[in-house]
Amino acid sequence: xxxxxxxxxxxxxxxxxxxxxLLVQFLxxxxxLTGTHVGCDTSQCGACVVHVDGRAVKSCTMLAxxxxxxEVTTIEGMADADGGLxxxxxxxxxxxxxxxxxxxxxxxxxxxxxxxxNPRPSEAEIRGYLSGNICRCTGYHNxxxxxxxxxxxxxxxxxxx
Amino acid sequence: xxxxxxDRPATLEAALxxxxxxxxxxxxxxxxxxxxLKQRLAQPSKLxxxxxxxxxxxxxxxxxxxxxIGATTTHATVAAEAGAHxxxxxRLAAQIGDPAVRNRGTIGGSLANNDPxxxxxxxxxxxxxxIRTNARDIAADDYFEGMFATALQExxxxxxxxxxxxxxxxxxxxxxxxxxxxxxxxxxxKTAGGVRVAVTGASEEGVFRWGxxxxxxSADFSAGAIAGLSLPADDMIDDLHGTPDYRAHxxxxxxxxxxxxxx
Ligand SMILES: Cc1cc2nc3c(=O)[nH]c(=O)nc-3n(C[C@H](O)[C@H](O)[C@H](O)COP(=O)(O)OP(=O)(O)OC[C@H]3O[C@@H](n4cnc5c(N)ncnc54)[C@H](O)[C@@H]3O)c2cc1C
Ligand code: FES
Ligand code: FES
Numbered sequence: 001x002x003x004x005x006x007x008x009x010x011x012x013x014x015x016x017x018x019x020x021x022l023l024v025q026f027l028x029x030x031x032x033l034t035g036t037h038v039g040c041d042t043s044q045c046g047a048c049v050v051h052v053d054g055r056a057v058k059s060c061t062m063l064a065x066x067x068x069x070x071e072v073t074t075i076e077g078m079a080d081a082d083g084g085l086x087x088x089x090x091x092x093x094x095x096x097x098x099x100x101x102x103x104x105x106x107x108x109x110x111x112x113x114x115x116x117x118n119p120r121p122s123e124a125e126i127r128g129y130l131s132g133n134i135c136r137c138t139g140y141h142n143x144x145x146x147x148x149x150x151x152x153x154x155x156x157x158x159x160x161x
Numbered sequence: 162x163x164x165x166x167x168d169r170p171a172t173l174e175a176a177l178x179x180x181x182x183x184x185x186x187x188x189x190x191x192x193x194x195x196x197x198l199k200q201r202l203a204q205p206s207k208l209x210x211x212x213x214x215x216x217x218x219x220x221x222x223x224x225x226x227x228x229x230i231g232a233t234t235t236h237a238t239v240a241a242e243a244g245a246h247x248x249x250x251x252r253l254a255a256q257i258g259d260p261a262v263r264n265r266g267t268i269g270g271s272l273a274n275n276d277p278x279x280x281x282x283x284x285x286x287x288x289x290x291x292i293r294t295n296a297r298d299i300a301a302d303d304y305f306e307g308m309f310a311t312a313l314q315e316x317x318x319x320x321x322x323x324x325x326x327x328x329x330x331x332x333x334x335x336x337x338x339x340x341x342x343x344x345x346x347x348x349x350x351k352t353a354g355g356v357r358v359a360v361t362g363a364s365e366e367g368v369f370r371w372g373x374x375x376x377x378x379s380a381d382f383s384a385g386a387i388a389g390l391s392l393p394a395d396d397m398i399d400d401l402h403g404t405p406d407y408r409a410h411x412x413x414x415x416x417x418x419x420x421x422x423x424x
Contacts, residue, residue, distance in 0.1 A: 002167065019167030019208060020198070043196050046261060055237070055264040061195045062265060063188075065167050066212060110260065131341065132259025 006067050008033070009077030017064045024048045024059035026067075027074055035075035035105050039134070046133035049106040049113075050074045056113035058132070075105035078112065088112055088150040095155070097146035099137035106133050111147045120151050162198045166207040173216060173320065177295055179209040180316040187211055187318060189233050189270035192262050217269070217320055222246055227291075228324040232269025239268060249330035249423070250288075253280050253348070256334055258341050269319040275367060276342070277308045277398065282368035283348035284324075284332060287359035291323040298323075308367045327352045329382075331422035333415040335362075337402050344402055345411040347371075349419040355379040358416055363408045364396050374416055382424075384417035 001016040008031060015030045027033045027050070039047030041060050048060040051073040078086050085093065088111060098104045107130065114121055114129040121129070126144050135143065141158075149155045170176045179185060186205035188194055189212065197203050211217055217233040220242045228246045230239060236254045240263065244251035257263055257271075257280050271281040272292060285292070285301045292299040295318045304312050313319070327350040334346040343362035350357050356378040358371045377386045392412050397405030 019165045020162045022195075041199065043192065043262070046259070049261055052264075056261045057264050058261045061191055063167065063191065063195070063208075063210075065169065066188075066191070066210060068169065113260065129260055132261050 002065060004064050004068055006070050006072055008072045009074060019063070019065065021064045022060055023050070023052075023062045023064045023067050023072075026064035027059060027072070033074050033076050037102055037105055039102065039106075044132075044134065045103070046106040046110060046130075047103050049109040049133065051109060051113060054113075054116065056110050073109075075108060078108060088115070088147075091146040091150035092143070095142050095146040095149055097138065097143040103133060103135040103137075107135065107143055111150070114147070115151055120153060121147070123148065163201060163204050165198070165205055167210065168207060169210040169213045171213050171215075173214055173295060173318065176209050176211055176214060176318060177316065179207065180318070182207050185209055185316075187273070189273075190235060190265040190267040192258070192266035193270060193274050193276070211269070211318065223323070226326065228326055230268055230322045230324070232319040232321060233267045236263035236266050236268070247324060247326050247330070249332055249348070249350075250284055250324065253284050253332040253334075256280065256332075256336070268322055272304075272322065273311065273313060273319055275305060275309055275311050277364065277367045278337070278340075278342040278344070278346075278362040280332070280334060280343055280346055280361065283343075283346050283359040283361040285322060286368050286370060287330070287348035287350040287357045288324045288327060289350075289352075289357060290325070292319055293321040293323060294319050305368050308365065310367070325352070329423040331419045333419040333422060335411055335415055345408055345415050347412060347415040347419045349378070349416065349423055351378075351382055351423060356382060360412050360416075363398060363412050365398055366396055371412065371416065378420060382420065384420045387413060387416055387420070
């Protein structure tokens with residue numbers, strides 16, 4: 001076992017982990033942050049996306065020890081300071097960007113990373129950016145709509161799906 | 162995943178020493194190796210991470226005009242920073258996998274792995290780049306030795322890739338939509354010395370140069386110049402995504418598109 005230290009959602013955390021411990025295992029099983037989901041465990045679906053030093057990564061495809069010293073943000077860190085939904089999360093609710101909700105933590109984390117890079121993305125840019133996030137329920141249209149709305153763009157002309 | 166020791170040294174020397182242990186293996190972005198370990202297709206005793214070694218990171222232009230990319234530079238960094246010098250290479254990097262894969266995956270890892278459907282091998286071979294390791298420089302023409310096989314020796318670490326910058330170049334990828342790897346990808350590079358065409362995704366032998374197209378395009382750099390050519394389907398990959406004939410046909414189509422895009 002090796003000691004790992006990182007900042008998760010603004011709090012310094014540490015723990016003893018094995019070489020093979022994945023970042024997602026550390027977050028879910030050690031820290032109890034079960035908002036980050038494991039959909040495929042084969043690097044395909046994006047349900048496990050978190051931010052490491054501000055960048056979206058698949059936490060099922062990164063070892064916990066690789067995050068030594070890093071700033072990690074999970075879906076639990078996305079709420080506003082008062083504990084309410086952030087405007088991005090609220091947009092997912094308002095525009096029905098989720099159904100079962102399993103993919104949603106990864107979708108929100110990818111969307112947040114996109115908006116940090118590109119504050120007013122086009123529909124094509126959103127779809128391109130979400131190419132590593134799979135949703136089995138929504139058909140994606142309302143996810144795209146939610147992200148456009150969260151970036152302050154008019155979505156009234158986009159048909160309800 | 163089997164139990165494995167983990168080490169993340171801060172210098173190349175320490176990484177080379179770490180890789181001397183029996184069955185030790187280098188870890189870069191982990192976007193290929195971690196899935197492989199989960200499937201228990203590899204069982205290293207120890208992983209030596211290269212991601213904390215500053216000398217292996219970053220992009221610069223050397224005095225001789227070569228674009229030098231450190232082995233652990235991520236696809237996202239190449240996409241964001243190589244464009245000013247070598248736009249076709251930056252565009253290739255921007256099409257690898259998805260954003261989260263690009264934020265971890267590295268050029269050195271891709272080249273060491275030499276997946277027959279990977280994108281970078283086509284750029285390296287078409288550009289006539291140099292693969293620099295801790296021990297030597299390897300010319301692209303001597304580096305790729307077939308599917309998942311390279312000239313790298315046990316414990317040898319790629320430190321940098323050095324690209325001569327062509328006059329014109331483009332990469333055209335026909336993506337396999339589920340994996341996002343290349344079903345067929347073609348990189349065309351035009352230099353003062355002639356045109357080089359490298360094909361990935363198509364052959365059982367991994368990335369290869371299409372000599373007949375190079376000759377035709379060196380005489381006339383236009384998509385029409387390859388109209389009369391055809392590629393034998395004998396060594397092409399046959400899987401549920403495409404037959405050998407389909408792949409052979411796609412190589413020609415993608416070569417034509419790459420030439421048009423490079424104009
Ligand atoms: C969903 C998904 C989609 C993808 N799509 C594409 C795609 O479209 N195109 C594409 O080309 N690739 C694609 N990839 C693969 C991706 O580009 C990987 O990042 C890359 O193949 C391996 O790089 P890595 O840094 O992750 O290497 P790792 O997984 O860490 O290592 C791979 C291998 O290289 C060795 N190695 C790593 N670095 C070095 C070094 N410096 N010297 C010597 N040996 C080294 C390791 O020991 C290991 O054997 C995809 C991957 C995923 C998960
Ligand atoms: S659980 Fe990580 S990509 Fe699916
Ligand atoms: S809402 Fe069910 S998988 Fe996306």
